[in-house]
Amino acid sequence: MQPAPTLDSGSLHGSSQAGVADAPGLTLAPATQATPQIAAPGAKPLESMPSLAQRIVGGLRAALPGLLMTTLSLGLFIALWYFATKYRWDFYIRFNNIPSPGEVLGNAANLIHSEKFYNNMWVSVRRILLGFGIATGLGVAFGLLIGQYRVARGLLLPVFEVLRPIPAIAWVPMAIMLWPTNETSIVFITFLGSFFPILLNTIHGVNSVDPVLVRAGRCLGANELGLLRQVILPAALPHIFTGLTVGMGVAWVSLIAAEMISGQYGIGYFTWEAYSLIQYADIAIGMIVIGVLGLACSGGIRFLGNLLMPWLTTHANRGRT
Amino acid sequence: MNPYVKKDSTTGHIQVENLRVFFGRNSSAVEAVSDVSMQVKPGEFVSIIGPSGCGKSTLLNVVAGFVQPSTGTVTVDGKPTDKPGADRGMVFQQYSLFPWLTVRKNVEFGLKQQGMDNSHRAQAARTLLGLAGLLAFENHYPEQLSGGMKQRVGIVRALATSPQVLLMDEPFGALDAQTRVVMQQILTNMWQRFRISVLFITHDIDESIFLSDRVYVMTARPGKIKAEIPIPLPRPRTPEMASTPEYLAIKTKLRNLISEESLKAMGGELKDSGLAGFDIEVGPQGVAELI
Numbered sequence: 001m002q003p004a005p006t007l008d009s010g011s012l013h014g015s016s017q018a019g020v021a022d023a024p025g026l027t028l029a030p031a032t033q034a035t036p037q038i039a040a041p042g043a044k045p046l047e048s049m050p051s052l053a054q055r056i057v058g059g060l061r062a063a064l065p066g067l068l069m070t071t072l073s074l075g076l077f078i079a080l081w082y083f084a085t086k087y088r089w090d091f092y093i094r095f096n097n098i099p100s101p102g103e104v105l106g107n108a109a110n111l112i113h114s115e116k117f118y119n120n121m122w123v124s125v126r127r128i129l130l131g132f133g134i135a136t137g138l139g140v141a142f143g144l145l146i147g148q149y150r151v152a153r154g155l156l157l158p159v160f161e162v163l164r165p166i167p168a169i170a171w172v173p174m175a176i177m178l179w180p181t182n183e184t185s186i187v188f189i190t191f192l193g194s195f196f197p198i199l200l201n202t203i204h205g206v207n208s209v210d211p212v213l214v215r216a217g218r219c220l221g222a223n224e225l226g227l228l229r230q231v232i233l234p235a236a237l238p239h240i241f242t243g244l245t246v247g248m249g250v251a252w253v254s255l256i257a258a259e260m261i262s263g264q265y266g267i268g269y270f271t272w273e274a275y276s277l278i279q280y281a282d283i284a285i286g287m288i289v290i291g292v293l294g295l296a297c298s299g300g301i302r303f304l305g306n307l308l309m310p311w312l313t314t315h316a317n318r319g320r321t
Numbered sequence: 322m323n324p325y326v327k328k329d330s331t332t333g334h335i336q337v338e339n340l341r342v343f344f345g346r347n348s349s350a351v352e353a354v355s356d357v358s359m360q361v362k363p364g365e366f367v368s369i370i371g372p373s374g375c376g377k378s379t380l381l382n383v384v385a386g387f388v389q390p391s392t393g394t395v396t397v398d399g400k401p402t403d404k405p406g407a408d409r410g411m412v413f414q415q416y417s418l419f420p421w422l423t424v425r426k427n428v429e430f431g432l433k434q435q436g437m438d439n440s441h442r443a444q445a446a447r448t449l450l451g452l453a454g455l456l457a458f459e460n461h462y463p464e465q466l467s468g469g470m471k472q473r474v475g476i477v478r479a480l481a482t483s484p485q486v487l488l489m490d491e492p493f494g495a496l497d498a499q500t501r502v503v504m505q506q507i508l509t510n511m512w513q514r515f516r517i518s519v520l521f522i523t524h525d526i527d528e529s530i531f532l533s534d535r536v537y538v539m540t541a542r543p544g545k546i547k548a549e550i551p552i553p554l555p556r557p558r559t560p561e562m563a564s565t566p567e568y569l570a571i572k573t574k575l576r577n578l579i580s581e582e583s584l585k586a587m588g589g590e591l592k593d594s595g596l597a598g599f600d601i602e603v604g605p606q607g608v609a610e611l612i
């Protein structure tokens with residue numbers, strides 16, 4: 001994690017200067033110069049640019065200690081795992097049946113060619129996309145309404161408050177009875193897991209919108225819908241994305257548990273099945289894949305957040321026209 | 322084509338008649354504005370000055386349509402101001418640019434609400450930003466601007482929908498003295514170019530003299546109009562005028578009017594806080610410096 005910021009900021013400065021250069025600079029230059037005394041405090045000066053090679057070397061040097069420590073940390077973990085399985089550590093914690101790193105790697109090499117394995121992965125991802133997607137749509141929509149309108153708050157919030165403390169996983173039996181297929185009930189569990197964090201953060205986001213922005217919107221002629229879509233929603237977006245990040249985590253927790261309990265297919269099912277079939281190396285593979293998929297999903301949300309909220313990350317002219 | 326040509330100076334008439342505003346109900350009601358009658362004629366620049374809490378913002382908010390009159394009428398060009406609208410541009414003391422929009426998109430916001438298409442919007446916004454010397458910053462986010470620039474964009478944004486009147490509630494209150502002077506000059510330029518009526522609230526006597534055609538002085542709460550002072554100084558006005566006898570005469574007059582009210586307001590507060598016997602040793606001049 002450590003090295004990223006240094007390298008990032010280096011490349012950001014590079015692109016930002018390019019942005020200024022190819023903005024319609026010629027026509028704009030007089031306007032800038034016409035009001036230098038006012039313009040000066042607002043314009044953030046660009047740092048002088050070191051050469052590309054210098055920046056790469058500098059970036060690497062700055063990143064090196066962090067990189068070393070990361071390698072050391074992971075290396076130690078794997079070494080511990082390796083020796084614990086090799087010498088069959090059995091002191092309260094038992095490593096007798098735990099697969100060694102080598103076994104895991106060997107099985108992974110086989111699974112790479114297994115269509116069934118990819119299918120399990122895809123099924124889980126699809127359930128996440130569906131459940132989380134619906135939760136995002138409904139959570140944000142209800143959140144905006146509840147946050148903005150007292151009637152919506154009065155009618156909807158009590159139901160949500162009553163249902164909220166029930167963990168999504170507690171819904172499994174009920175969901176199986178409620179929904180026509182196993183698949184829909186698992187998507188429902190995933191949905192439930194992510195819905196509440198998204199809903200609550202959206203409500204919180206709406207409640208913390210600066211009232212002067214709403215007044216400004218009204219003065220500029222925005223109607224109710226325009227206000228909701230063009231003022232409240234973007235103002236609440238940072239909080240909404242907090243909700244999405246939390247929601248995505250809970251969605252995976254709920255999904256994996258649901259797949260293990262009631263599932264057919266899916267990476268959680270794969271992991272549990274491996275246990276039943278005494279294919280212990282596959283358990284570790286399932287766990288690792290779950291971790292990687294979860295990480296990829298939160299990375300995707302962060303990426304989307306940066307894409308949708310450029311004003312939070314821009315510190316130089318992006319030259320968007 | 323520049324859509325921002327001078328409008329005819331027959332629209333933008335703010336008329337306030339016997340306005341009273343109470344907040345709260347019955348016995349606990351606070352009278353914020355008490356029987357105020359005033360007007361801003363088309364194309365006129367009018368300031369309101371008065372002690373803190375005397376109801377200046379409340380008066381402005383009634384004109385803007387955020388607060389309803391308890392009694393009396395407030396109209397702009399004969400239409401009651403019962404809800405906010407793009408015919409009355411407003412500039413707030415707090416920075417109120419939408420942080421998620423670039424400078425140009427902020428300026429376009431009002432035009433977008435009117436359903437103007439993308440390219441016309443962009444063109445209009447760029448024209449206006451050019452007038453305010455902000456074109457080079459059209460793609461910046463508000464976060465990247467200085468306070469003075471933010472308020473300039475705020476003014477431009479309020480002007481974009483070609484409102485009849487511009488309402489400004491201490492728009493330069495948060496700025497440092499130098500930036501303030503520059504902003505006053507820019508505002509005067511924009512006002513003359515657009516021939517728009519301006520109702521301007523300030524705490525700053527010099528600011529009110531420099532900008533206005535007329536100044537209303539309000540009493541301590543509940544706010545009434547205490548005096549109406551014309552500012553017959555020629556335009557363009559320059560900072561050097563501040564040492565002319567005419568300027569100083571007006572300033573002294575305003576200063577004395579305000580000092581009386583501030584003393585009253587402070588006396589009221591002291592009485593409220595149980596310090597009634599307390600001797601106020603600050604003379605009228607001293608209090609005027611305080612506000």
Ligand SMILES: Nc1ncnc2c1ncn2[C@@H]1O[C@H](COP(=O)(O)OP(=O)(O)OP(=O)(O)O)[C@@H](O)[C@H]1O
Pocket residue numbers: 344345351352353372373374375376377378379380542
């Ligand atoms: N929404 C409200 N509810 C209750 N009382 C209010 C409300 N808004 C204003 N007041 C009261 O009305 C009085 C006038 O307030 P107002 O904000 O108009 O004063 P002001 O002249 O703008 O003061 P300042 O110079 O400090 O901005 C104050 O005593 C204030 O406490």
Ligand SMILES: [Mg+2]
Pocket residue numbers: 377378379490
């Ligand atoms: Mg006020």
